[in-house]
Amino acid sequence: MLTSPFAGSLTSLLGEGAMNVMMKRNLLLLGLACALGTTFAARVRGEAGEEVGRLAELMGWKAGTIVADIGAGDGKYTFAAAGRVGAAGRVYATEIDAKKLEELRNEVAKRKLANVIVVESKEVDTNLPAACCDAIFLRRVYHHLTKPVEFDANLVRSLKPGGRLAIIDFPPRAGLEPVEGVPSNRGGHGIPQKIVIEELSAAGLKVEKIVDDWPEDDYCVLFVKR
Ligand SMILES: C[S@@+](CC[C@H](N)C(=O)[O-])C[C@H]1O[C@@H](n2cnc3c(N)ncnc32)[C@H](O)[C@@H]1O
Numbered sequence: 001m002l003t004s005p006f007a008g009s010l011t012s013l014l015g016e017g018a019m020n021v022m023m024k025r026n027l028l029l030l031g032l033a034c035a036l037g038t039t040f041a042a043r044v045r046g047e048a049g050e051e052v053g054r055l056a057e058l059m060g061w062k063a064g065t066i067v068a069d070i071g072a073g074d075g076k077y078t079f080a081a082a083g084r085v086g087a088a089g090r091v092y093a094t095e096i097d098a099k100k101l102e103e104l105r106n107e108v109a110k111r112k113l114a115n116v117i118v119v120e121s122k123e124v125d126t127n128l129p130a131a132c133c134d135a136i137f138l139r140r141v142y143h144h145l146t147k148p149v150e151f152d153a154n155l156v157r158s159l160k161p162g163g164r165l166a167i168i169d170f171p172p173r174a175g176l177e178p179v180e181g182v183p184s185n186r187g188g189h190g191i192p193q194k195i196v197i198e199e200l201s202a203a204g205l206k207v208e209k210i211v212d213d214w215p216e217d218d219y220c221v222l223f224v225k226r
Helices: 005-014 016-059 076-085 098-111 148-158 193-202
Strands: 066-070 090-095 116-120 133-139 159-169 206-214 218-224
Touching: 016 076, 016 133, 016 159, 016 206, 016 218, 066 076, 076 090, 076 098, 076 116, 090 098, 098 116, 133 148, 148 159, 148 193, 159 193, 193 206, 193 218
Parallel strands: 066 090, 066 133, 090 116, 133 159
Antiparallel strands: 159 218, 206 218
C-alpha cells in the first residue's frame, strides 16, 4: 500500500499494481548494489589483510614491532599493518604524492589510529628517523624510485641493526606505461628481481629469503641489516 502524496499521485497515474512492482524492483536493485559494494570492500580489506599477514610472518613482526610502509598509496597495507603490530607498535606510512599524503592523514584521523605516523617522503630520502624501524616494506614502489642509490642508503640508515627490508615488486610487464625518471636499466614498468638484489646488496643489506609465489604474480625479496 503506497501512502505519500507523491506516491498517491503516481499511483493514480500508473495504477497501484504497476507502482508496487516498480518500487519492489527499485528496492531489489538497491539491495543488490549494497551487497556488491560490501563484498568488494571486504575483498579489498581481506586481500590486503592476507598479504600483510604473510609479510608479518616472513619478517617476524610481533606486537610492538616498528614498521614502515614506504609509498603507502591509499594506506590499505598500512592500516592492516597497524592492526598487526597493535597499540605498542608503530607504523610509519610514507608518501611522496601530496594528494595521497593528505588523504592518508585524513584517513588516519578518521580511524583514530594512534599508532600510525604519516611522513612526507622525498625523491632521495624517506625522511624517516635513523634506526627507527625493525621492518620496512615497499610494495610495488621500488620500481618507481628515481634515485635508488640515495634512497637505498636512507632505507638502510632507518633500519635498526638486525632489521629487515622487504621488497614486493614485479618484473617489467607488457602493456604498462614506462615509469618516468627511473634508471634506464629497469626495462619497462616493473623491475627485474636481479636488479633489486644487486642494488640493495650494494647498499649493504644481505638477502635472507626470496619468495617467488607472492600474490598477484609479484615476488618478495627479504633483506636483513647485519
Ligand atoms: C603503485 S603505488 C603502490 C602503493 C601501495 N604501496 C600499494 O601497494 O597499494 C606506488 C606508490 O609509491 C609512491 N612513491 C613513488 N616514489 C616514492 C618515493 N620516493 N617515496 C615515497 N613514495 C613514493 C607513489 O606516490 C605511489 O603512491
